[in-house]
Amino acid sequence: MSKPMLLEEFTRLPPALTIDCVDGLAGAIDAVAARARPSHRFLRYGWFAAALRTYGGHARTLTVAREGEPVAALPIVAAGPAWAKLAAIPGCYWPFRSFPVREDAGVEAIEALLPRLARAARALRVGPVYDGDPGLELLKEAARNRGWAVLDRFVADSFLLDIAAERAEGTWPRNSTLKKNRFHEKHLGGHGELDWSFVHGAGWDEAAFEALAGIEEKSWIAARTDGSDAKFTARGHGGFWRAAAEDPVIARMLWTALLRVDGAPAAFSFDLNAGPLKYAIANSYDPRFAKHSPGKLLYYRNLVRAIEDGIAAVDWGAGDSGYKQVIGAAKGPAIRDWLFVRPGIDALAGKLLRGAWKRTGRAETGSAPAEANRVLDAEEGDRGDEERKGSGNQTEIHGALPGS
Incomplete structure (x- = not known):
């Protein structure tokens, strides 16, 4: 058997x-x-x-x-x-x-x-x-x-801010940074009443996108380029983000910190939150307020809120490495x-x-193009405006890709 x-x-x-x-x-x-x-x-x-x-x-x-x-x-x-x-x-x-x-x-x-x-x-x-x-x-x-x-x-190269690791080593953001930010906020308030708010989910309507586009149209990207790489204008990529936000799942991931001065949009920080990771996609501000570092003030407020929402890391993408390293980011994946x-x-x-x-690409040992490394407010390490995330080659090859 x-x-x-x-x-x-x-x-x-x-x-x-x-x-x-x-x-x-x-x-x-x-x-x-x-x-x-x-x-x-x-x-x-x-x-x-x-x-x-x-x-x-x-x-x-x-x-x-x-x-x-x-x-x-x-x-x-x-x-x-x-x-x-x-x-x-x-x-x-x-x-x-x-x-x-x-x-x-x-x-x-x-x-x-x-x-x-x-x-x-x-x-x-x-x-x-x-x-x-x-x-x-x-x-x-x-x-x-x-x-x-x-x-x-x-x-x-990309840059990654490991918030969880920074906080494990001590208080982050540092109290000295927050104190300096309060000083700048006080002087920025001399231009009018400051309103700090956030847009996400069902808040993505035409008025919200127009606020971001209006800031871009006043920024360096409109003054120094043809504007085709702006994220929210009709000439730039505004159509894509408006269409993407029609998906309610994506809309809940899209996130903007917005500063208004006397009711007028003055600065924004636009991200995509994917689980515990925040992709920092675009930032811009009205150059009238550049002296008071509105970009830096806004993204620190944005990061403090991100911590409250469970974000553990920020992917800053490529380009503008100066301000990213000042805030604590290190080189991430290529x-x-x-x-x-x-x-x-x-x-x-x-x-x-x-x-x-x-x-046709860049040499890995080479430094980023000067435009990608510029720091608009060197004294404060304020990136100010990072609308061209992935500037340099990532921008240069943009037109060569299908569907660009």
Whole structure:
């Protein structure tokens, strides 16, 4: 009589994976984003839809489901000339361009997706995106396993303020900093009554966006540039943020600290709160008040409120490193731009062009461009205005990306 088999003697079959490609944006995007890393849960249907509405392009979405549940969603749009069959991820630069994957997704899910991606495009551009991005890391491993060429170019260093670590070492912000801020607030009050407020969630209406746009139109970005990189004006990226805020989940993540002087908008600090992480996306102020450091006063108030709301770290992105280091930020993950080239002759050509692609970025040992390092109020370390988050190369390559 044969012995019954023990449970551990059975071979466990891998979970069944289903690959799909839909015309347009797939509803599965939200299901994946909801179970992504908290820092990436803003990568929702509404995020990509806002990009398509604002910057143009027609999307297709490749999805991977494991036993019927979506674990990865990759929206793509055509990039460059049609004959080249290049694709890119739609979206916005702030805080980065990527795609959602569930926290428990494995490399096998992305490996299963690659043959379908190879039929859709010769190469896929991902980024600019941070080193360590979960979707990027799975895609890199899967692509190399399957014979794709993987090319990268350095864009910039990011800066990260670890509030939890700062507070563990002692009082943060320091009492001396708060005392100095109160001194500046007193003198700023000489211009009129000061009103400090916050906008998020259902508070995102046209009046709120117009307040931010009005500040930008008075700032250095309007005076010294063509204004195309402003975040909230019609000439800049105002259409994207208004469209993104139509998704109530994203709207709850979007956050602005706003200063009014005698009822008129004077300064703002605009962020995206993703779990315990705050992405600092844009700051600006009316230069009439520059002497009293309104930008610094506002972002310190904003950070104190962030602590109360459970924020443990602030991702300041790239550029303007001077004020970030003054406030306590340290160099974080590098930001890179990636090309994934399908196997065969295309991958061979990609490998031959690896050096040329890398040279279009910045040297990692180089310093940031002078404009990116400028400090508008050197005495106080006040960044004043950081509307061009990721200035330098991140701004320079902006026009080259599809859907920009």
